[in-house]
Amino acid sequence: MIAPGALLSARGLALSFGRIVALRDAAMDIWPGEVLAIVGESGSGKTTLLNVLSGNVRPDGGTVAYRSGSGAVVDVHAMPAPALRALHRSEWGFVQQDPRRNLRMNVSAGGNVGERLMAQGARHYGNIRDEAARWLETVEIDASRIDDLPRTFSGGMLQRLQIARTLVTRPSLVFMDEPTGGLDVSVQARLLDLIRSLVARLHIAVVLVTHDIAVARLLADRIMVMQNGSVIETGLTDQVLDDPHHPYTQLLVSSVLAA
Amino acid sequence: MEGYNFAYLDEQTKRMIRRAILKAVAVPGHQVPFGSREMPLPYGWGTGGIQVTASILGADDTLKVIDQGADDTTNAVSIRRFFARTAGVRTTTRTAEATVIQTRHRVPETPLREDQIIVYQVPQPEPLSRLEPSRVQTKIMHALGEYGLMHVKLYEDVARYGQVSISYDYPVMVNGRHLMAPSPIPAFDNPKLDRMPALQLFGAGREKRIYAVPPFTSVRSLDFDDHPFRAIRAPHACGLCGATDCYLDEVVVDDRGKRLFVCSDTDHCATRREAGHSGADSLPEAAE
């Protein structure tokens, strides 16, 4: 069910929305500390796969297995809802393309970062605040903004705040759906740098969905290419991008070169 | 009284409410829905509390009704009269003499006993309502014991005001499991709920919810280790009975704006004065 040493393994995932086949026999593994990019054009099933891997959407068929911090292997789609929610609050994180979907816009930056700590039982205000301030600095937000509401933040800052809020509990696995989508190119570059250094330093495994090959090249150790709900090619980032085997991957890579 | 069932409500409704109460007692702090009936009083006048009281009242009971600590306010008087007429029960203003106490906004200062029941009137039973407007979401939070959001609110308060700024309806954890709204009693009264020997019942008429704290159940006010909960009261002695450990109301006593701090629990104050206690402002009154 789970590959030896893997953090998360999926096998035989299938999901249809009516007549649309969003996933067909999709499989993947991710190992601790690695960044895996899922690439493919719009509508190829990347977001659907991410939602199924993270337990948010139930597949028609197939399994997702996760090796928890305690060493126990759990079946993500068979576990009780409370346990799955607890996993999402502790060992997992989810970074949305639109940070507003994840942040509490009427709660201060510090409160947003501290929430996961408090949800895990942190009850010392001073420690929570210190940790929040440290995390703001880590994501390059001035700690003097700790009591400001997110609505006073720029798009890039909001995304960095979402990352701080997600990483504060040091999850071992983070799902990211187009985390740099919708941002200016210069803002994107800074965010990508930040994500790369953070996940490397904290040894966090990331399943990263992106339609942007350049983002995958910069962040990912490995790449999975999706087309029409199927995984058509998997490999080390450099291998897949420099020597693509599948004709569709060749098209995908060359369109980037042409751009 | 002619034409009415004992304590106004029909027996079938009372049985339905008692079933909700039993369920509430079995799961301390958990809000149980019930089919709230129309009462001959507007919502906000304690229709939830009245229905609970009507369902538990027996012919031998002695009822006390208080509003903001006082037995003589319009609300308290009309509810007391309502039950005196429809149930013919004895009524009292003495906390110690009552077997059932219905209250709005206060817990009596006199410690309650095992043979007493206190019924709270509740306008908003959901402690998370201001933070999460969706009932569906708050139900999930209660089911899973996910109360991080409430702590975020406390965090925001301490960050902004240096302390938790909730002075009424201060949220509590019941039996280490359910987050509960203690109704709009002052936070000062919260410690009285903890391991109280009396059964505590809460009725919300408009919101159609009943919840309970069984005798001797742990009730903890939420706080931070480094910002512990404190029961705050005005730093004065009661002007009439001299009490320094009771919740005080500030009242204007003359047309020149002279102010006086007096016990909000009128029975407690009277009992103390009868026992010979007096405050700085009690002499002029006695001389009248």
Ligand SMILES: Nc1ncnc2c1ncn2[C@@H]1O[C@H](COP(=O)(O)OP(=O)(O)O)[C@@H](O)[C@H]1O
């Ligand atoms: N909830 C849904 N209902 C119906 N169709 C959906 C739903 N979610 C996704 N789809 C369809 O499934 C396919 C894959 O979508 P998605 O996973 O969002 O692709 P991607 O993220 O790669 O752009 C698309 O054809 C999309 O229209």
Ligand SMILES: [Mg+2]
């Ligand atoms: Mg998508």
